[in-house]
Amino acid sequence: MKRSAWIVVVSLFAGLLMPAPAAAAAARTPQDCAAALDCTAEEINLMSMPDRLELVRLMQRGPAAELGATDRWRNIEGVIMFFRDHGMGAPGTWVSYVDAGIVEGIERGIAIALGRSEDEFGNPGSRGWAIYLTRLRAGELTARNVHDKAWSEAEQAATDHGVAIAEKVHGIKPVAAERRFFLYSEFYRWTLRNRPAVLDLLAVYGGLIHPDLARQRVPFLDWFTDVRESVPARKGCEVAYATARLDPIAGLFSTVDLLLAYLPELFEEYNAAR
Structure with missing residues (x-):
């Protein structure tokens, strides 16, 4: 067998004995x-x-x-x-x-x-x-x-x-869809950090979102921000995925704008989950 052929055979045999980097x-x-x-x-x-x-x-x-x-x-x-x-x-x-x-x-x-x-x-x-x-x-x-x-x-x-x-x-x-989700997640974390302020806003503006929201603002907010439940976060992501026009990070919209945009559908989900 020619020397070049032997080199090929030896190389192939060595490859079988030595694990590939991905496997290692x-x-x-x-x-x-x-x-x-x-x-x-x-x-x-x-x-x-x-x-x-x-x-x-x-x-x-x-x-x-x-x-x-x-x-x-x-x-x-x-x-x-x-x-x-x-x-x-x-x-x-x-x-x-x-x-x-x-x-x-x-x-x-x-x-x-x-x-x-x-x-x-x-x-x-x-x-x-x-x-x-x-x-x-x-x-x-x-x-x-x-x-x-x-x-x-x-x-x-x-x-x-x-x-x-x-x-x-x-x-x-x-990309656009990822950006939409991230903006919602920022809003969600802001809500967790500012519970008293959110309750005050819901007392004032809840009636514009749903006739019962101002009255039910405490149990609704408890549901929306409960880290021990997967459903509110999952439903919230669905809402965010469909809402592409707000950018709270850039400061183009107020907190009230965010509440009025995100919460109507979330309150419907809350009522459906009760």
Whole structure:
């Protein structure tokens, strides 16, 4: 056999013995990440939305349960369900990276609160979630407005980090549908941080949205902002997906504009869920 032929044969044989780089670096599963709590945003980005949904659920049933947080990210589940149902958030997209930053923040926050590690993975949301979980376990977040503000601040920090990963690290900008969802999520987090102000606005403007809203503003807001339920977040995403004309980040519309735009359909969903 000629020397060149021998080289080909030896190369092929060596290839069979040596694992390919992709195989050597196999993607981690939701079970891996929930157990170790050390999957990076880049690793989470490689997961499908059904896998991320399973990861969030496993963390709540597993390590977060030690901190009394068995149901504190059900609304995140609702958002991921929305992405799954609409085919949004494939690996490498803007939605995927933003969502990966959010899930990473929750994961590392649990790890820090449990005393497993102090590494935030460069995600400011990690420390925010650790503080939230520590306060939750200590019984400091029993008042609804206090709880929702703490939750929203941690979520906002993790979300901003996810946006930075997408836009500054990978140079990916959101497409129109992704932008619509993000604007709604900003409004949602603002609502959690400003419960007294929202209740005041609903008292004044609720009648313009629905005849019963001003009277039912407290139970409605409780439903809308309940992080322990997936349905309000999922329905809210559907409303946001259909509403493309507002831009609260740019400051072009007032809070009243947002309330009048988003809440009519949400109040209908609230009435249907009762």
